Each structure stands twice: as structure tokens, then as C-alpha cells.
Amino acid sequence: MSSRSSSRIIPIAVAGSTRAGGSPLHFTSPPPLSLYIHVPWCVRKCPYCDFNSHEARAENDEAAYVATLVADLESALPSVWGRKVSTIFIGGGTPSLLSGEALHELLNAVRMRLPLLPEAEVTLEANPGTAEAGKFAAFRAAGVNRLSLGIQSFNDRHLEALGRIHDSAEARAAIELAKTHFERFNLDLMYGLPQQSLAEAMADLETALSFAPPHLSCYQLTLEPNTLFAARPPQLPEGDTCADMQDAIEARLAAAGYVHYETSAFARPGYQCRHNLNYWTFGDYLGIGAGAHGKLTLPDHSGFSVQRQMRWKQPKQYLEQVAAGQPVQEQHGVGADELPFEFLMNALRLNQGFDPALFEQRTGLPLLLVRGELEKAAREGLLTLAPDCIAPTERGRRFLNALLERFLPG
Structure with a gap:
């Protein structure tokens, strides 16, 4: 999630106070x-990756x-x-x-300094390579x-094109260990990998389903700025082919009992x-660690302000810092004029939508501020509006960027 540039901090007040020129x-x-x-290190930088990752060197000191x-x-x-902390994600x-x-040592240090909920979810991103998979018991x-x-594909030709350091056999072995x-x-x-066919994309999905994973993330390869693929673009499938892949993947997963929740x-x-x-x-x-981003609601003299942070990259x-x-x-502070867009940019990713009351709980602003645009989007078939739920339609999900643009601050 990218930070929005702003040097001015606009506090969000507590209940009972009044925004200048506005409602409580x-x-x-x-x-x-x-x-x-x-954790910023990787064995080798993948050509499609635009995350803050750096190839590991012998002089790196994990301690x-x-x-x-x-x-x-x-x-x-x-x-x-x-x-209290409800979840931890190590990426x-x-x-x-x-x-x-x-x-x-790291997780013990966290527990000693922060109160974790008893049922806190603690996620670790892992590479399917043999060396990393051998540590799964220790991680648990x-x-x-x-x-x-990070499987990405079970096709060795596609894994090589993506610059992945594991092969299909290692991916399968890692999943078996993960299940243990x-x-x-x-x-x-x-999906949408270099020279990938619809049949190959579906073969990857069927292989994944054979392991009965509780959760799947399926996303289309995109060419991000400042990556090797952006500088030297590979031959990707046509847009219509990628759309067919997306439709087929969503239909197959629905038939298999998976909820498409985001x-x-x-x-x-x-x-x-x-x-x-x-x-x-x-x-x-x-967010802690090199280049980590964070979003915090902090108390100030007026009540609270929403702040975004970024660590040194x-x-x-x-x-050193x-x-x-x-x-x-x-x-920087997220201004009151930016909060509706920031909230909706996240909440409208949820296929099942959100309770309208959540808008006010998370932004401190009345939903009335965006009600007109929401109703307009609903008339255009992009949203469904109900007293207990606001959700994107299938059309709204396909044109999510266009839907969100109407909520950008003037």
C-alpha cells in the first residue's frame, strides 16, 4: 500500500467535537x-518483483x-x-x-513488548526452495x-521465465511439509505468465487444489515500474486470454467451495x-523493518490523527538510522479530505462489502460525505447499497480503479 505525500497533519477529532465548517x-x-x-533479503531478485527486496550477501548479519x-x-x-495486537505478518x-x-528470538521479543491476543494470527512468507522448507518445523x-x-506456478518452464529459484518438484514437496x-x-x-495458455493456467490451479489448501491467492502478472520485466517486457498473453483465465479460475474455485472474499x-x-x-x-x-509501511491512529491535542509512516528503505x-x-x-498525516478515498480503496476490495457503520468507525467522518457518489455508482451498476452492506458488483470489481477514482480528494 503506497503512502500519499502530504506534509500537513490534519487531526481527526473525537466524538462530540466539530470539524471546522462541518458536522460532528x-x-x-x-x-x-x-x-x-x-525482512528485505532474498536469494535472487525476481524480474517481476517491485517489493523492497535485495539479494542476500555473505556479509548480511541476521542477528x-x-x-x-x-x-x-x-x-x-x-x-x-x-x-493489543491481533495479527503479525512477516513478509x-x-x-x-x-x-x-x-x-x-524475534517473536519472543515481540511477545515481551506487545500484548498479543490469545488467538493472534502469525503469518510467515516462505519460499518453496528446499533449504527454506527444511525449517518449517522450527518456524512452527x-x-x-x-x-x-510463493508457488506462482507448477510449470518448470514458467518458473524459469519468472526467475524463481525453485522447480515444480520442490514446490510440491514444500506444500506437503507445510500441510504437516x-x-x-x-x-x-x-496467471497471465509469459506465453502461458488458458489450459496451462488451469493445470496450475488443479495441481494446487490437489493439496486442498485452506487459502489461495490468484493474481495476474503485471509489469511494474522499475523492474527487469518493465525494462525488457516478456511476451504476455493477450488481455482477452487473461480475462478468460480469471473467469475460469474464479468459477473453478467457487465450484470447489472457496469463498472469493477479496x-x-x-x-x-x-x-x-x-x-x-x-x-x-x-x-x-x-510496520517495522527496512522499507516497512505503517498506518496508525494516534492521539493528539484534538483527539486522534491518522498517520502513515515509512521506515528507511x-x-x-x-x-544505521x-x-x-x-x-x-x-x-505524514492523512487529511480529512483524503480519508474517504483511503478507506474505500481498501474496503471495496472486499467482494462481500462492508457495513456502512464501519466507514464512520474507521474515518471519524459521516458517510453522508460520500453518499452522493455511492448512490451514483449504484445507479451505474458498480455498487449495491443496503442499510447493512455496501459492496461492489461484479462490474464494479472489474472496473475497481475507475470506481475508486470518483472518491479521490478534489
């Missing part, structure tokens, strides 16, 4: 809180990085004091490059209770990713 706000308490931890993460967390404690990069001992012992495996140690796990699949997320009932649901319902998340600079007591590179 009803922002009474902060939303649920999650913790995101970023020093874990100690820096703990110091970063300690510096952030005043901003989340007294709040990257490739966090499964960490040793089981390092992960155990450390407290990870949900694993997300984790009740909750996710498989990432991509743009690219499918789960068996009860196995939705709680961490991502907190993002999409505009919850708070503290380059790992070496991040370590945390040691100097300056882990946050950028911080």
Missing part, C-alpha cells in the same frame, strides 16, 4: 492493530538485523501503548531465509501459525487471512 465527528477509539515485519528490528519496535511502543523479501533460532515451534508459500506443520497455509499462484484472495470458510482483512477494513498496522541505511534513534524516514 464520531471517531471514538483506534481500530484493531496488526504488526508487519519486513544484527533481528536486534535492529527489536530496537525499532521498542522505539515505536509509545505510539501503540496499551493496544519480504524472503523471510524464510531467517534461521529458526532467529525467528524464535517459534510461534508461526500460518504459512504463505500448519493447519492454516496459503498458496500464491500467478480481489485476488480465495479461502475455505473460516480461513480468510485475518491480517489482510485488517488492512482492507482500514485497521491500523505498525535500504537495509544498511535502516540499520535505527541505531541513531531515527527509524522512520517519512511520516
Whole structure:
């Protein structure tokens, strides 16, 4: 989720106060809180990847990085004091490059400093490579209770085109190990791969389904700026072919009993990713680690303000700046005029929609501010509006960017 540039901090007031020139706000308490931890290293940078990831080098010191993460967390404690953490997500990069001992130390340090809910979801992103898969038992012992495996494809030709370091056999073996140690796990699949056919995309899906995963993420390969694929684009399937893949994948997963609960997320009932649901319902998340982003609702002299943060991106600079007591590179307030778009940009990713009351709970603003645009979108067949639910239609999901544009601040 990208940060929006703004240097001006506009506080969001508590219930009973009044926005200048407007109606009373009803922002009474902060939303649920999650913790995101970023591990920036990977074995090799994939040509499609635009995340903050860097190829691991021999001089990388995992003990020093874990100690820096703990110091970063300690510096952030005043901003989340007294709040319970509902989910933890360790992403990257490739966090499964960490040793089981390092992960155990890290999660113990988190538990000592933050109160976790008893049922807190703790997710780790993992590479299916043999070396990482061998650590799955240690990750479970450390407290990870949900694993997300970056499979992408079971076709060796496509894996090679994507620059992945694992092959199909390693992917299958990793999934079997994941099933042994984790009740909750996710498989990432991509479609629209270089020279991929509809039949090949569906073969990948059928292979994934043969493992009965509780959760699947299926998303189309896109050419992101500042990636190798953007500089040297591969030959991708035509748009109509990709649309056919999407339709076929959604239909097959529905037939298999998966709930399509978010743009690219499918789960068996009860196995939705709680961490991502907190993002999409505009919850708070503290982000620590190189380049990590965060969104926090912080008290101030007027009540609360919604703040976005970003840690220093380059790992070496991040370590230096945390040691100097300056882990946050950028911080800015989300203005009251921006909050409706920020909320809807997340909540309208949910296929089942959201309770209208959630808008006011998460933004402190009355829904009346956007009611006119919501009704217009409903007349155009992009939304359904009901007293207890606002949801995108199938057409709205297909044209989500166009739907969201109408809520951008003037």
C-alpha cells in the first residue's frame, strides 16, 4: 500500500467535537492493530518483483538485523501503548531465509513488548526452495501459525521465465511439509505468465487444489515500474486470454467451495487471512523493518490523527538510522479530505462489502460525505447499497480503479 505525500497533519477529532465548517465527528477509539515485519533479503531478485527486496550477501548479519528490528519496535511502543495486537505478518523479501533460532528470538521479543491476543494470527512468507522448507518445523515451534508459500506456478518452464529459484518438484514437496506443520497455509499462484495458455493456467490451479489448501491467492502478472520485466517486457498473453483465465479460475474455485472474499484472495470458510482483512477494513498496522509501511491512529491535542509512516528503505541505511534513534524516514498525516478515498480503496476490495457503520468507525467522518457518489455508482451498476452492506458488483470489481477514482480528494 503506497503512502500519499502530504506534509500537513490534519487531526481527526473525537466524538462530540466539530470539524471546522462541518458536522460532528464520531471517531471514538483506534481500530484493531496488526504488526508487519519486513525482512528485505532474498536469494535472487525476481524480474517481476517491485517489493523492497535485495539479494542476500555473505556479509548480511541476521542477528544484527533481528536486534535492529527489536530496537525499532521498542522505539515505536509509545505510539501503540496499551493496544493489543491481533495479527503479525512477516513478509519480504524472503523471510524464510531467517534461521529458526532467529525467528524464535524475534517473536519472543515481540511477545515481551506487545500484548498479543490469545488467538493472534502469525503469518510467515516462505519460499518453496528446499533449504527454506527444511525449517518449517522450527518456524512452527517459534510461534508461526500460518504459512504463505510463493508457488506462482507448477510449470518448470514458467518458473524459469519468472526467475524463481525453485522447480515444480520442490514446490510440491514444500506444500506437503507445510500441510504437516500448519493447519492454516496459503498458496500464491500467478496467471497471465509469459506465453502461458488458458489450459496451462488451469493445470496450475488443479495441481494446487490437489493439496486442498485452506487459502489461495490468484493474481495476474503485471509489469511494474522499475523492474527487469518493465525494462525488457516478456511476451504476455493477450488481455482477452487473461480475462478468460480469471473467469475460469474464479468459477473453478467457487465450484470447489472457496469463498472469493477479496480481489485476488480465495479461502475455505473460516480461513480468510485475518491480517489482510485488517488492512482492507482500514485497521491500523505498525510496520517495522527496512522499507516497512505503517498506518496508525494516534492521539493528539484534538483527539486522534491518522498517520502513515515509512521506515528507511535500504537495509544498511535502516540499520544505521535505527541505531541513531531515527527509524522512520517519512511520516505524514492523512487529511480529512483524503480519508474517504483511503478507506474505500481498501474496503471495496472486499467482494462481500462492508457495513456502512464501519466507514464512520474507521474515518471519524459521516458517510453522508460520500453518499452522493455511492448512490451514483449504484445507479451505474458498480455498487449495491443496503442499510447493512455496501459492496461492489461484479462490474464494479472489474472496473475497481475507475470506481475508486470518483472518491479521490478534489
